[in-house]
Each structure stands twice: as structure tokens, then as C-alpha cells.
Amino acid sequence: MSREYDLQGVRVLVAEDSDFMRSLITDVLSELSVGEVIAVNDGEAAKQEIEKTAVGDISVPMFDLVFSDWLMKPCDGLTFLKWIRDHNNPDIRFMPFIMVSAYSTLDWVTMARDAGVTEFLTKPMSVRTIVARLSSVIEKPRAFVKAPNYFGPDRRRRDVE
Numbered sequence: 001m002s003r004e005y006d007l008q009g010v011r012v013l014v015a016e017d018s019d020f021m022r023s024l025i026t027d028v029l030s031e032l033s034v035g036e037v038i039a040v041n042d043g044e045a046a047k048q049e050i051e052k053t054a055v056g057d058i059s060v061p062m063f064d065l066v067f068s069d070w071l072m073k074p075c076d077g078l079t080f081l082k083w084i085r086d087h088n089n090p091d092i093r094f095m096p097f098i099m100v101s102a103y104s105t106l107d108w109v110t111m112a113r114d115a116g117v118t119e120f121l122t123k124p125m126s127v128r129t130i131v132a133r134l135s136s137v138i139e140k141p142r143a144f145v146k147a148p149n150y151f152g153p154d155r156r157r158r159d160v161e
Contacts, residue, residue: 005138006033007032007033007034007035008033008034008035009035010035010036010064010065011035011036011062011063011064012029012034012036012037012064012066012067013037013038013039013040013063013065013066013067014026014029014037014040014067014068015039015040015041015042015043015066015067015068015072015080016039016067016069016072016100017041017042017069017071017072017073018069021123022039024125025067025100025130028127028131029134032134038063042072042073042076043068043074043077043079043080043083046068046080047075047083049063050063050084062091062092062095063095064096065095065096065097065134065137066096066098067100067121068081068097068098068099070099070100070101070103070112071101071102071103077099077101078111078112078115081099081112081115081116081117082115082116084097084116085151085152093151094144096137097117097118098117098118098120098121098134098137099112099119099120099121100121100122100123100125101120101121101122101123102122102123102124104122113155114150115152116150116151116152117152117153119133119136119137121133
């Protein structure tokens with residue numbers, strides 16, 4: 001990361017069906033001293049983890065960030081993202097979401113963007129790319145936009161006159 005951050009109080013949810021990729025992401029986050037990383041196999045299990053923190057023990061804080069693979073069953077990352085962005089609880093609805101996928105075509109990136117993704121991370125990934133996306137979420141937070149057919153981070157990435 002370009003700056004030093006104290007990430008010990010940060011909780012991250014990782015939804016990834018590949019054991020190897022799930023381990024890679026969680027290991028990198030652990031090395032960055034992220035306070036707690038909860039890892040699950042798919043979007044359905046991720047929803048359950050979020051709901052546990054939303055209505056469960058108040059001593060367990062909400063997640064600060066989600067890393068989610070796109071292609072998972074029974075609930076894929078795009079469906080999971082839409083569930084987050086449509087949620088009634090603002091702590092969930094505004095949660096930063098990093099989509100992870102081996103498919104980085106313009107169509108896939110556009111679909112994720114239009115569903116309200118915060119960042120897109122292409123496989124194969126490295127420590128550097130994971131850190132870059134995490135740094136972007138911390139250093140360049142984007143305001144959320146509510147429009148008739150969209151809710152999510154402002155999709156504009158550059159200043160336009």
C-alpha cells in the first residue's frame with residue numbers, strides 16, 4: 001500500500017469457491033494485518049454471514065469490505081452484489097464490493113459496474129493487484145449514486161469539464 005494503514009479493526013468477507021484463490025486472498029489480507037477475514041464458498045453463504053452480523057450479536061461489527069468471485073454456485077457474485085445493493089440496511093447497502101473474475105471482457109466489467117461494484121479484480125491476481133484494489137477503496141472512496149436504474153458508487157472515474 002502506498003501509505004501505512006492500521007487495518008486491525010477491519011473485517012473483510014471473502015466469497016470464493018476455489019480453495020486456492022480463497023486461501024490466496026485471505027493470506028494476503030492477513031499479511032496486511034487485516035483484523036478479521038471470514039471466508040466462505042459462495043454468495044449464499046456470504047449472505048448468511050452478513051445477515052448474522054446485521055441482526056446477531058451486537059458485539060460483532062459489520063463487514064467493512066467484500067471480495068467476491070463472480071462464478072460460484074448456488075449464488076454467484078453478481079447476484080450477491082445485487083442483493084447487497086438492494087438491501088434495506090444502509091450498513092450493508094453501502095459496503096465496498098470488489099468483484100473477482102477471470103473474465104475481464106468489457107461486457108463483464110460493464111455488467112459488474114452497472115450492478116454497483118466498487119472495484120474489479122482480474123484473475124490471475126497478485127499481491128500487488130489485491131493491495132491496489134484495497135488501496136483504491138481506502139484512498140479514493142466514491143460517493144454513492146441513486147438513480148432510477150442504478151444504485152452504487154459513482155461510476156465516473158475521471159474529472160470531466
